[in-house]
Amino acid sequence: MTDATVAVPAWASRLRDIADFPKPGILFKDIMPLLAHGEDFRSAITAMADRWRGQQLDAIVGIESRGFILGAAMALELGVGFVPVRKPGKLPGKVLREEYTLEYRSDCIEVHADALPAGARVAIIDDVLATGGTLGAALSLVRRLGVEVVGAGVLVELDGLGGRARWEADLPLHTELVF
Numbered sequence: 323m324t325d326a327t328v329a330v331p332a333w334a335s336r337l338r339d340i341a342d343f344p345k346p347g348i349l350f351k352d353i354m355p356l357l358a359h360g361e362d363f364r365s366a367i368t369a370m371a372d373r374w375r376g377q378q379l380d381a382i383v384g385i386e387s388r389g390f391i392l393g394a395a396m397a398l399e400l401g402v403g404f405v406p407v408r409k410p411g412k413l414p415g416k417v418l419r420e421e422y423t424l425e426y427r428s429d430c431i432e433v434h435a436d437a438l439p440a441g442a443r444v445a446i447i448d449d450v451l452a453t454g455g456t457l458g459a460a461l462s463l464v465r466r467l468g469v470e471v472v473g474a475g476v477l478v479e480l481d482g483l484g485g486r487a488r489w490e491a492d493l494p495l496h497t498e499l500v501f
């Protein structure tokens with residue numbers, strides 16, 4: 323299922339491109355100016371949260387680190403829990419780990435093994451979809467908890483990097499802006 327939004331929301335002007343970060347050749351989509359503007363930040367969070375209203379979610383799973391900011395705000399907006407998927411060595415309890423390859427490095431992610439009860443309904447949230455490696459790894463990781471992943475959402479989708487093609491075709495992947 324695909325549903326990339328066509329209309330450009332007003333808050334989109336708060337995003338900025340930073341060339342050659344974190345390494346040459348990468349055009350970094352910086353969401354910090356959006357976060358710093360209260361009204362536009364709220365509009366973006368409301369748009370992302372609206373995708374999941376009435377879906378009986380139990381929790382939002384946010385990917386470190388900007389997925390924490392967006393995901394935690396969405397969880398409050400929706401009145402559901404928040405579960406962090408973190409970079410290795412950050413979580414204090416027993417973890418499950420998943421390795422993956424990013425646009426600009428290899429990495430792995432972890433989640434607490436007891437983060438959610440089996441059967442919990444979750445949506446996975448991150449700021450940017452590029453190659454789809456991170457979101458795909460998060461999907462595999464949290465499914466190992468026995469939870470039901472209802473779908474995923476990102477603020478920005480970078481078209482042409484194959485991210486959407488790597489995502490499961492019959493699982494919703496909500497995008498607010500496509501570049």
Ligand code: AMP
Pocket residue numbers: 348349350351352385386387388423424425448449450451452453454455456457480485
């Ligand atoms: P990917 O796994 O290739 O889809 O990359 C997505 C992850 O890397 C997200 O957590 C993003 O925060 C980060 N990321 C990758 N490319 C960019 C980019 N061009 N601008 C900002 N963040 C990016």
